[in-house]
Amino acid sequence: MKKNIIITSVIIVAIVLLVVINNTGKNNNSVPSNTTTPAGTSAETSVDFSTPDVKEFTMTAKQWEFSPSTITVNKGDKVRLLVTSIDVAHGINLPDFGVSGFINPGKQTVVEFVADKQGTFSFFCNVACGIGHSNMRGTLIVN
Ligand SMILES: [Cu+2]
The missing domain is CATH 1.20.5 (Single alpha-helices involved in coiled-coils or other helix-helix interfaces)
Known part of the structure; x- marks a missing residue:
């Protein structure tokens, strides 16, 4: 039992x-x-980024800065960043707009997004690129 x-x-x-x-x-x-x-x-x-109204910015990334480090656009703009690393590997990360790109040494990376909200936002390098890596950041202003 x-x-x-x-x-x-x-x-x-x-x-x-x-x-x-x-x-x-x-x-x-x-x-x-x-x-x-x-x-x-x-x-x-x-979103169609092949139209001529895209706001394009040519930038360089190097240890440990983006140039230009401040990008200003208007709300609703389609934005294209052409970022070239002139030294080591870097990254471009703009989390508020879902942007993340790897930039190979000496190469150009293109990232695109719609600036669909106003404000001041930070973008930064997200690839460990040396001692000043954590200070490698910039500002996106959306008016
Ligand atoms: Cu870095």
């Missing part, structure tokens, strides 16, 4: 565990795909 009760309990616990694990797995799978896909695709595919 006792043996049967123990075996039954073990089976019930196993079933409960399977259900819990199964549900946890479903949650982990569904949350990222639901949140990332629509936001990422709609923002990037609906």
